[in-house]
Amino acid sequence: MKKYNVAVVGATGMVGRKVLQVLEEQNFPVEKLYPMASSRSAGQKVEFAGKEYVVEELNEKSFDKDIHIAIFSAGGSTSEKFSPIAAKNNVVVVDNSSAFRMNPTVPLVVPEVNPEDLEWHQNIIANPNCSTIQAMVALKPLHEKFKIKRIVYSTYQAVSGSGIKGFEDLENGIKGEENKFYPHQIAYNCLPHIDVFMENGYTKEEMKMILETRKILHEDNMAITATTVRVPVFYGHSESVNLEFENDFQIEDVREILNNAPGIIVQDDVKNNVYPLAREAEGKNEVFVGRIRRDESLQSGLNLWIVADNIRKGAATNAVQIAELLVKNNLLSR
Numbered sequence: 001m002k003k004y005n006v007a008v009v010g011a012t013g014m015v016g017r018k019v020l021q022v023l024e025e026q027n028f029p030v031e032k033l034y035p036m037a038s039s040r041s042a043g044q045k046v047e048f049a050g051k052e053y054v055v056e057e058l059n060e061k062s063f064d065k066d067i068h069i070a071i072f073s074a075g076g077s078t079s080e081k082f083s084p085i086a087a088k089n090n091v092v093v094v095d096n097s098s099a100f101r102m103n104p105t106v107p108l109v110v111p112e113v114n115p116e117d118l119e120w121h122q123n124i125i126a127n128p129n130c131s132t133i134q135a136m137v138a139l140k141p142l143h144e145k146f147k148i149k150r151i152v153y154s155t156y157q158a159v160s161g162s163g164i165k166g167f168e169d170l171e172n173g174i175k176g177e178e179n180k181f182y183p184h185q186i187a188y189n190c191l192p193h194i195d196v197f198m199e200n201g202y203t204k205e206e207m208k209m210i211l212e213t214r215k216i217l218h219e220d221n222m223a224i225t226a227t228t229v230r231v232p233v234f235y236g237h238s239e240s241v242n243l244e245f246e247n248d249f250q251i252e253d254v255r256e257i258l259n260n261a262p263g264i265i266v267q268d269d270v271k272n273n274v275y276p277l278a279r280e281a282e283g284k285n286e287v288f289v290g291r292i293r294r295d296e297s298l299q300s301g302l303n304l305w306i307v308a309d310n311i312r313k314g315a316a317t318n319a320v321q322i323a324e325l326l327v328k329n330n331l332l333s334r
């Protein structure tokens with residue numbers, strides 16, 4: 001079996017570490033592994049498949065080697081600067097940042113949803129926002145069948161989505177310490193504020209969900225609104241999703257479609273208090289869907305509760321699945 005040289009950029013970070021773990025769990029065929037980070041942690045060691053690797057400092061020459069795939073999780077400005085250098089050297093970049101997501105020459109891919117978009121990549125592929133990914137896995141098969149007219153997203157997002165700084169703010173807040181990263185205390189609180197505020201009063205996270213959903217579904221005019229909220233949960237994003245369809249549907253058909261869709265586990269047995277929970281989604285690669293019920297205020301409306309591990313399916317797992325498809329479909333550049 002052919003093996004590939006893989007760079008993990010941001011290998012010391014929350015998502016980068018998970019990328020290493022998922023590559024190992026999935027038995028991704030790695031020949032050489034190049035963990036990279038900033039000068040701050042160059043020389044540190046990370047573990048992969050029972051071996052220790054020394055973290056290299058990312059610089060302009062990092063991609064002069066014959067690397068097949070680079071998975072970037074080191075923030076937007078690092079991606080902006082270094083992804084094009086990697087791409088020019090025929091390294092295919094899977095980028096976890098928001099830097100290239102809305103670039104029309106860059107595919108934005110959820111493997112269960114729009115794998116065909118990988119075919120037109122020009123060496124950079126964007127991994128969508130964590131909250132968008134989990135929603136897409138559940139919404140695409142329903143859109144195919146009943147055609148979504150409007151989406152209302154309301155999210156309950158874990159602090160790990162902000163990286164180590166967000167995680168520490170919750171840990172320290174529980175101990176009674178002041179917040180250092182979020183604008184307010186996150187412990188015992190909900191902050192309707194993720195990423196920066198835009199001119200239109202939405203946050204950037206809300207606009208990401210709206211714009212990325214349209215790009216992934218290839219529905220430029222779909223009516224979508226979103227409210228994204230940071231909650232005092234360490235891992236796992238939860239979402240209340242309200243849908244209005246063009247076509248009529250039977251609730252049994254919705255259940256069957258979701259039950260048969262790839263990457264989804266339906267947990268919906270309210271009589272026994274069974275519904276998706278962030279605590280249970282933690283450490284899993286799937287998207288969990290429950291509270292499936294008709295929105296009785298609409299002609300053809302549906303409510304769903306969608307939960308996933310934001311560091312796995314929302315980031316690392318999705319990126320590794322993209323890498324797997326690149327290999328499987330012969331879409332690498334060397």
Ligand code: A2P
Binds near residue numbers: 011038058074164
């Ligand atoms: P470092 O450990 O050297 O700071 P998180 O999102 O969990 O905070 O992780 C961010 C990741 O991105 C870390 O691995 C961090 O490395 C890496 N990173 C941040 N800035 C840079 C940069 N300028 N060049 C390379 N890696 C970077």
